[in-house]
Structures are given as structure tokens and as C-alpha cells.
Amino acid sequence: MLQLSYIRENKKKVIERLSKRNLDATTMVEEVIALDEQRRVTQSKLDGILAESNRFSKEIGNLYKSGEVQKANLLKEKTLQLKEQSKELSENLSDLINTLNNLLYKIPNVPNSIVPKGKTPEDNLEVFSHGEIPDLGASALPHWELAKKYDIIDFELGNKITGAGFPVYKDKGAKLQRALISYFLDKNTAAGYTEYQLPHLVNEDSGFGTGQLPDKEGQMYHVTEDNLYLIPTAEVPATNIYRGDLLQENDLPIALTGYTPCFRREAGSYGSDVRGLNRLHQFDKVEILRIEHPDNSYNALDSMVEHVKGILNELKLPYRILRLCGGDLGFTSALTYDFEVYSTAQKKWLEISSVSNFETFQANRLKLRYKDKEGKIQLCHTLNGSSLALPRVLAGILENYQTEDGILIPEVLRPYTSFDQIN
Template identity: 75%
Template sequence: MLQVPFIRENKEEVLAGLAKRNFKDAVAIIEDVIATDELKRSTQAKLDKVLAESNSLNKEIGLLFKSGEVQKANILKEKSGKLKISAKELQEEFNQAEQKLLNLLYTIPNVPNKIVPAGSSEDDNITVFEAGEKPELHSGALPHWELAKKYNLIDFELGNKITGAGFPVYRGKGARLQRALINYFLDKNTAAGYEETQVPHLVNEASGMGTGQLPDKEGQMYHVTIDDLYLIPTGEVPMTNIFRGDLLKEDDFPICLTGYTPCFRREAGSYGAHVRGLNRLHQFDKVEIVRIEHPDKSAEALNGMVTHVKEILGELKLPYRILNLCGGDLGFTSTLTYDFEVFSTGQDRWLEISSVSNFETFQANRLKLRYKNAEGKSTLAHTLNGSSLALPRVLAAILENYQTPEGIKIPDVLIPYTGFDMIS
């Protein structure tokens, strides 16, 4: 959530950033924010004046009663009663203005970083890095959903029977490979200094609001209505909310967490061939990395996270590229995001497998996550996160890119985790 003083002092910069996002009605909403904030502040000033006058009058009434001047005291009591009514009305006006201002701020996305390219869709994203060679597959090579069926690795029909489409069942070596990837990712992250955490898979509304999933993506989250809880769409939500409402010290930075969680997304409106197999699921596994950073260090931290994910993909020997997301494709809460995509040779297309993002103070403002700086002033921290990594499409790319006429080879780095080097 943007801070109102920032909006007031940097109005043109905010509008330019929202234009880069193609955010509709930006001018009207920003003008409404400024006007509502002015109303809130003027109402607060009037309320403070009335309360001060009421307190002074109450003291005077007490003195009059003490001195026996009952008649004068009763006259002032009548005036005091009117002031109380006025104070109540002003408090209601203030509360309404404050709630309206909050509701307006919840609709405004983060301002993109200056290096975010303009654009309206994923077609306008800019490739900033590419590595790895696309393998030459043998004649008769298959997409991963056919390989999963051929080698009895993943049963999509059984998942549909048990739950519905988008809830696959991993079996045998498919389940073992999935577990191997989870353990490998966690080991890589902890070796890099991230503390492993196990977090709840359901969160309350305050947690969803804190990281920006609510109210922006309410329709995409599974809602357990009877308990008013939400299934997590990503491990970022519970891990970042560990620090909701905290006041940190400067020497607490950096805070680096990693964790494995299943993730749940309704993905309403996702249809077509591009969502076949593991390409788009309602339940999937992911290993996440989260950082809480000093504002002066968050840009450097983002670059470090990008380098870390590059190292993992390099060890898996998968062809991949990194995209700087344009304004129109940028997530609601992010100021700068780098997407990682692996090349799926069996499908002849790129698949997104990780987003590494810096939110700067946007989430921290919602979370009320602050630290005391050297001058003792309470200041908003910066938050960052990234997939390290999302499993379904990594698994799909391994199956497709490592397939041979004899079977599917296992990447060398995963063999100690799987206990086998070939699926046949």
C-alpha cells in the first residue's frame, strides 16, 4: 500500500508509474485520495479543537462546583453537552474519511521501478538473460503429460476423480522426483543462508491483506467460509506475515527465510491447450524464499536472489531465460519483478517457473512492519520474495528435456536425492 505522504509529495511520479501499469482512472483515484486525506486532516483538527475546549470547560465546571457556584456550573454543563455531541459527530466524520481513504489506497497498485519497461502484456516483457542449450530430442519425443502416463509418474485422471481437474496424483518415481526437487531446493536455499520454516497452509484475512492478496485477488483464493480462512496461494503469505506488526532493529537485517508449502489457486478462467498437464494447476508444490531488508539493501538483495535462482537452474542444466516484466504484466504489489522461464522442448514453448520480486515498502506499510533506524525513528522495512522454485513446470521441463528413447534421465544434481538415475 502506498503511503499518503508519498502520494502527496510525489503526485506526478505516482501518476507516471500508474500510467506505465495502464492503471485505469489513476488521476481520479489519486485526486480522491488527496482530497479525502485533506478532509480527514481538517476533521481531525476540528475534533482536536473541540476536545481541547471540552476538557478546559470540564475543568472550569469542576472548579465552579467546588466554589459553590452551582448555577454558573450548570450553564457551562449545557455548553459541555453540546460540545460532546459535536465531538461525536466529528469523530464519525473522521472515521468515515479514514475508512474511505483506506479503501482507496487498497485499490492502488505499487509504483513500478524506473527500470520497469512500459507495456500492456507479457508480449512487452524484456529478456535480460538467457542460458543453457535447448536439447535436440529424438523422433517421437512426447510432451510431459504423455510421458507421465507412459511411465506411470502422474495420474491426472485419478486426481480428477478424487477432487477435480488441476489436482494431480504423483506416483512411484514421479512422487520420488517431486520430493527430490523439494529437498534439493531447500538444501540449496539453506546453504545460501535462508532459515527453513514450516508455516500454516491456511491464513486469516489480516494475513491476506498484509501481503496484498486481499482484496486484489480474493476471487482467486480458496475461502474456507465457515472459519473465514484462506488456503495460501504461495508460501510468501504466511512467511512474510510472521513479521506483521513487528518493530525490528537495524541489526536484525537481513532476515532470510525459505520454506516448502503446497499452494492453492482457483485459476478461474484458465482454459485451453496451454494449461494441459502440469502447466496450470489448482494445487501445486513450491519452495519459496522471503527476505526482510533494510531499504538501502533491497536492490542488492533482489540481484542476489536472481543470482541464486540462476545457480539452481544452472545445476539442473535446464535452458532458461530471465524477463524484466513490463508495467502491464507486473504484479499488483511489486515494484520490480524478474520472471524465470524454462524452455519446454516437448511443447516447444517457454514456461514460467519463478518470479523474484521487490515490493519495497508496499507490503510493509500494509503489515505495519517497521524498524528503528540509527536516529531512533520508526521506518518501514522492505520485503522481497521469490520462487526457488515452483515445482510443476520444473518437473515438466525435466521430463521433456531429459527424455531419451530409453527413458528419462535424472539430472546429475538430483541423483543423490532420487536414488535412481533413469526412469524407464
């Protein structure tokens, strides 16, 4: 959530930057400023009435002590009137705050100045690429056919048990999945991230804190009886560890990592893009998350990008990095880099990681603050990234490492799998 002070002081900048998202925010921003002005005026009136009421209360006590009962009773009548006024103002103030917050929840984060303009993924800017795309010949199979050929992932069984988008990993497929999770976590902890095991369901406050709620696109699974939500990513429970906390400046930075299954309804998804592991309702992901001093958050973002690059270099998968355009930028993000691995058999790029800086947007919703060296209370910056999402990494390995004799295992994973080939 954008800070009111930031919107008031940077009205033109906010509107211009939000236009990168193809959003004309003029009306919303002006309404926010007008509502905030009403709130401030109402708060000032209420404070004045409460102060006057307190002053009268003291005078009433003194008048009774001095025997001036008539004057005391007149003041009591005035205090009753003031109480009625304060009650009405309090109700008005509460309504204004609720209306203002509901509007603020609808305004996305302001894109960083280097975010390119654009409306679709085709407008994203490629900033880096690495690795050669292997020539597998005309006989190369997509990963869903490889999974069936070697009996390592059963999509039909998952459909039987639950439904489409819930695959069952078997034998070497399950071991490869577990190997990737362990490898990712080991790489993250070696880089200084503290590992957490996190809940897979969160409450409403946690969903609001990181910006998943209100759920504008209907992507979250909701356990209605308990009003809990299945997590779409470990970002939600991990960031909410610090919801409402006041940190000291020397507590920063904080770096976390965790593995969780993730759940997304993916409403409206259909066609070839959802085949196999391309788009699932349940999938595994290892996340990295940082809470940073505002002065260091973009250096931290660069280091997170380099960290993910290092992992993909070791896996020896062809990949590229995109700086997302405004139209493809997530609601809470100020700047996002997407990593895509090339699917040789499908002849297309598959997103496997997003690394984002949210600046103060999440921290403002979370009330996640720190006290600086001068004793002032400031909002932290939050960042997170996939390190990595497993389904498409696994798809990339199956397709890019396929041979006539089977599927080779990347060398860096062999200590984790205890086998070097699937055949």
C-alpha cells in the same frame, strides 16, 4: 498499499509511474489527496473540540470547589454540546478513513523506473538466457505423455479424486517431487535462509497484509464457515510472521524459506496452456523471502536472482530471465524478474519463478516497521521469490532429459532420488 505521504509529495510521479501499468490513476490519486485533506481537517477539528472539552472539565471542577455552581452548570451544558459535536466528527472521521483505505487498497504499487512499458507478456524484456536447448528429434513427447508412459503422474486419478488440476504423483514421480523439494530447501538454507514450516490456511488480516485481499480476480479458495483462505503461495504466511512488528535496524536483513502446497482457482484458465503440469489448482512450491532495509533491498533482489540462477545452472535446464513490463507486473510488485524454462517438447517457455521487490507496499499494509539508528520509525522493504515452483521445473526435467531409454535424472538430484533414471 502506497503511503499517503508518498502520494501527497509525489502526485505527478505516482500518476506517471502507474501509467506504465496502462492505468490512468489521475482520478484515484486526486480523490485520495482530497479525502486525506478532509480527514486531516476533520481530525484537527476533533482534536480541538476534545482539548476544549478537557479544559472545560477542569474548570468545572474548580468552579464547584469555589462555590460558583451557576457558572459550573453553564460550562457543563457546553461540554454536552461539545460531546455531541465530537461524536459526529468521530463518526465522520471513521467514514472518511474507511473510504480512504478502501480506495488505497485499489491502487497498485508504483513500478520501478526501469520497468518497461507494455501491455502483454510479449512486451517483457529478456535480460538473460543460459543453456542450450537440446535437440530431441521429432519423437520427443510432452511431459503429460511421458508421465503416462512411465506411470509417474496420474492426471485422470486426480480428476477422479478431486477434479482437474489436482494431479497424483506416483512411485518415481513422487520421489522426484520430494527430491526437488529437499534440494531446493537445502540450497536455500545453505544460502542463509531460515527454514519454516507454515500454515496452509490464513486469516483475512494475513490476506490483506500481503495484498491478496481484496481478491480482485477470484483466485483464492475461501473456507467460508471459518473465513479462512487456502494460501496461493508461502509468501502469505511467511511475510505475516512479522505483521505489526517493530524491528530494530540491526535485525535486518531477515531471510526465510519454506515449502508449502499452493492453491489457486485459476478461474477462466483453459486451452493448451493448462495441459498436464502447465497450470494447476494445487501445486508445490519452495519460497524465499527477505525483509530488508530500504537502502539494501535492490541489492537483495539481485542476490535472489543470482541464487535462483545458481539452482537452474545445477539442474542444467535451459532458461531465460525476463524483466516484466508494467502491464504484466503483479499488483503489489515494484519490480519483478520472471524465470522461464524451455519446454523442448512443447516448444515454448514455461514460467517457473518470479522474484519481486515490493518496496514498502506490503510493509505499509502489514505495519511492518523498524527503528533506525536515530530512533525514527521507518517501513521495511519486503521481497519474495519462487525457489522454485515445482510443476513446471518437473515438466522441464521430464521433457528435456528424455531419451529413448527413459528419463535421466539431473546429477545434482541423484543423491536425493537414489536413482538416476526413470524407465
